[in-house]
Amino acid sequence: MDGKNTNTEIVRVENVRKVYHDNGVPVDALRGINLTVSPGDFSVIAGPSGSGKTTLLNIVGTLDKPTEGKVYLDGEDVASKTRRELADMRLRKIGFVFQAYNLNPVLSALENVEFTMMLRGIDAGKRKRKSLALLEELGIGELANKRPNEMSGGQQQRVAIARAISNEPRLVLADEPTANLDSETAVKLLELMERLNHEDGITFVFSSHDPQVIERAHRLLILKDGQIVTDKVNK
Amino acid sequence: MIGKIAWRNILRNKRRSLILIVSIAIGVVAMVLTDAVSIGMMRQMLTNQIGADAGYIQVHKKGYQADPALKNSIADTAPVRSVLSTDTASCEVSERLRTFGLVSSAYNSSGVSIVGILPQKERKVTTVHNYMVEGTYLSGNPGDIIISTATAEKLRVGLGDKVVIMASRLDGSVGSEACRIVGLFETFDSGFDQTHVYIPMQTAQQMLDAPGRVSEFVVNPTDTKRTETVAAQIESDLPAGFEVLTYKQMLPILVMQLQLYDQTIYIFYAIIAIALIFGIVNTMLMAVMERTHEFGVDMAIGMANRRIFTMILTEALYLGVIGTAAGLVVSFAIFIPLSHSGWNLAMFSESLKSVGVGTTIYPVLAASSLINTILIIPLSAVIGAVYPALRAIKLQPVEAIRAS
Ligand SMILES: Nc1ncnc2c1ncn2[C@@H]1O[C@H](COP(=O)(O)OP(=O)(O)OP(=O)(O)O)[C@@H](O)[C@H]1O
Ligand SMILES: [Mg+2]
Numbered sequence: 261m262d263g264k265n266t267n268t269e270i271v272r273v274e275n276v277r278k279v280y281h282d283n284g285v286p287v288d289a290l291r292g293i294n295l296t297v298s299p300g301d302f303s304v305i306a307g308p309s310g311s312g313k314t315t316l317l318n319i320v321g322t323l324d325k326p327t328e329g330k331v332y333l334d335g336e337d338v339a340s341k342t343r344r345e346l347a348d349m350r351l352r353k354i355g356f357v358f359q360a361y362n363l364n365p366v367l368s369a370l371e372n373v374e375f376t377m378m379l380r381g382i383d384a385g386k387r388k389r390k391s392l393a394l395l396e397e398l399g400i401g402e403l404a405n406k407r408p409n410e411m412s413g414g415q416q417q418r419v420a421i422a423r424a425i426s427n428e429p430r431l432v433l434a435d436e437p438t439a440n441l442d443s444e445t446a447v448k449l450l451e452l453m454e455r456l457n458h459e460d461g462i463t464f465v466f467s468s469h470d471p472q473v474i475e476r477a478h479r480l481l482i483l484k485d486g487q488i489v490t491d492k493v494n495k
Numbered sequence: 496m497i498g499k500i501a502w503r504n505i506l507r508n509k510r511r512s513l514i515l516i517v518s519i520a521i522g523v524v525a526m527v528l529t530d531a532v533s534i535g536m537m538r539q540m541l542t543n544q545i546g547a548d549a550g551y552i553q554v555h556k557k558g559y560q561a562d563p564a565l566k567n568s569i570a571d572t573a574p575v576r577s578v579l580s581t582d583t584a585s586c587e588v589s590e591r592l593r594t595f596g597l598v599s600s601a602y603n604s605s606g607v608s609i610v611g612i613l614p615q616k617e618r619k620v621t622t623v624h625n626y627m628v629e630g631t632y633l634s635g636n637p638g639d640i641i642i643s644t645a646t647a648e649k650l651r652v653g654l655g656d657k658v659v660i661m662a663s664r665l666d667g668s669v670g671s672e673a674c675r676i677v678g679l680f681e682t683f684d685s686g687f688d689q690t691h692v693y694i695p696m697q698t699a700q701q702m703l704d705a706p707g708r709v710s711e712f713v714v715n716p717t718d719t720k721r722t723e724t725v726a727a728q729i730e731s732d733l734p735a736g737f738e739v740l741t742y743k744q745m746l747p748i749l750v751m752q753l754q755l756y757d758q759t760i761y762i763f764y765a766i767i768a769i770a771l772i773f774g775i776v777n778t779m780l781m782a783v784m785e786r787t788h789e790f791g792v793d794m795a796i797g798m799a800n801r802r803i804f805t806m807i808l809t810e811a812l813y814l815g816v817i818g819t820a821a822g823l824v825v826s827f828a829i830f831i832p833l834s835h836s837g838w839n840l841a842m843f844s845e846s847l848k849s850v851g852v853g854t855t856i857y858p859v860l861a862a863s864s865l866i867n868t869i870l871i872i873p874l875s876a877v878i879g880a881v882y883p884a885l886r887a888i889k890l891q892p893v894e895a896i897r898a899s
């Protein structure tokens with residue numbers, strides 16, 4: 261996608277620790293994480309509940325700051341950025357897919373996709389054309405004018421994926437994207453993401469504890485008590 | 496697109512938006528109508544005083560305004576008459592001889608301004624003839640007098656009775672005349688009523704032994720906007736020894752009140768604006784807090800703080816504009832019939848009469864009150880949204896997304 265960067269790593273996480281304070285009691289959510297994500301990766305972070313998956317994804321996505329350690333996005337040290345620069349980085353480089361879809365309830369499917377392009381300053385005609393094409397590609401073209409509350413969970417998550425990739429990000433982060441879906445829908449959604457990864461070279465990192473999802477990962481990272489206990493390539 | 500989102504968010508909680516729009520509209524109605532009634536009342540006080548007695552322009556002998564005594568009346572009116580005959584095209588002109596004196600019955604007496612008038616001309620410059628409650632206005636018969644109902648009550652006299660008027664003459668002797676009451680008047684101003692009686696010019700000149708003398712010439716331009724121009728023309732044409740005054744100089748306190756009002760109204764505007772701002776802060780804060788989760792998502796997908804801020808302010812602006820429009824529609828719906836029929840305040844008639852307003856107020860909608868409303872109210876709505884918007888952009892994305 262971003263031609264000149266394709267050979268460098270997108271994300272580098274170095275010795276990241278995250279300590280939460282729960283009513284004054286320190287909770288070690290992450291304990292020394294080292295990780296790199298390269299272009300074209302299709303990685304799953306697995307692990308039991310409370311192992312730190314969400315915490316790690318939030319830190320990689322610059323939504324949260326590590327207590328210790330470094331995070332580099334496209335070679336840039338995230339800690340040195342202002343809030344505004346981070347928002348801009350997320351807008352241009354990262355697409356987010358959430359467990360609860362989190363589409364804007366007052367916008368149609370099409371407008372939800374257009375929204376992120378509007379934030380990038382893409383003009384109305386172009387973003388509309390592109391959003392429609394994306395929805396078509398994801399098999400939900402006929403839902404363009406529907407609001408989120410008129411769509412099923414699977415449909416909403418497809419719109420969310422369209423939104424996440426609309427700005428051609430370097431990386432899509434998805435925290436348990438299929439957890440709210442039935443297994444048939446979950447598999448279809450996963451096939452979609454695989455296709456986008458395979459055909460369009462979009463890099464995905466997502467978390468899951470769904471065995472069906474985990475087995476499709478190209479690279480599997482298993483978290484346990486805030487540490488990566490397994491990092492292996494599947495296929 | 497931000498505008499579209501803002502608009503849809505307003506429609507999202509219709510009940511809350513409606514309540515806010517209605518409160519804004521009430522503020523607008525309060526502002527516009529209070530202003531219209533106050534300005535109407537002020538202008539009425541002024542036009543009433545001009546209409547009852549002062550007129551728009553008066554010509555005196557120099558010094559009469561400072562000391563309105565008989566000796567300061569004009570002895571030789573010829574120069575004035577000649578100037579007025581050329582300078583008062585499309586004006587109504589009248590003349591009076593006026594002095595302080597006593598009006599007495601067998602029962603009581605009262606200090607008053609005794610005003611000698613030319614009834615046919617006076618009718619055209621003042622309005623007392625419209626306020627006759629019994630009998631008729633003066634017709635010019637020597638020895639007739641009209642007094643107010645208040646004076647009649649005080650003297651315990653009625654229509655057809657005789658009263659004696661007395662006043663000092665130029666030579667210091669006292670002139671008096673027995674006059675027959677042909678009419679009783681009652682105007683909008685009880686103070687004025689108690690202090691004025693009218694007799695024919697001829698009777699006044701005789702009683703005061705002041706033949707040919709005139710205290711004041713009254714000039715009313717048909718187009719009252721020409722007051723200053725006409726006054727200036729007369730003044731420049733008159734020889735020295737005369738003074739030309741407009742109502743602004745004759746009724747300085749009233750004119751000052753009008754000017755003062757223009758300033759004090761801003762205090763009233765400020766009170767309404769502040770009340771509105773608090774209402775908006777409250778409601779918008781509630782709306783923003785309900786959408787915490789959504790703002791978290793917006794931030795995650797890269798929406799800059801300034802855009803979130805703008806979006807919230809835009810919502811408030813729309814609410815402010817809609818509320819203002821609705822308020823203006825309601826204001827006009829109330830104002831238009833009221834400005835024709837007047838607002839009858841008979842229940843406050845005593846106090847209104849004591850300030851010279853009359854019992855019916857005709858509200859006046861000034862362009863400035865509309866402009867002020869259109870600027871102040873939507874701006875207040877936007878100001879009220881600033882704090883909620885600041886709260887929204889202070890949210891931490893992770894925590895905001897976790898909120899449901
Ligand atoms: N805001 C917070 N305050 C305090 N403790 C927290 C907070 N967020 C997470 N934790 C703790 O950090 C640890 C890691 O949580 P995290 O949500 O990252 O796990 P997870 O792997 O995503 O779990 P799940 O599968 O349930 O989503 C847990 O012990 C959790 O209780
Ligand atoms: Mg989690």
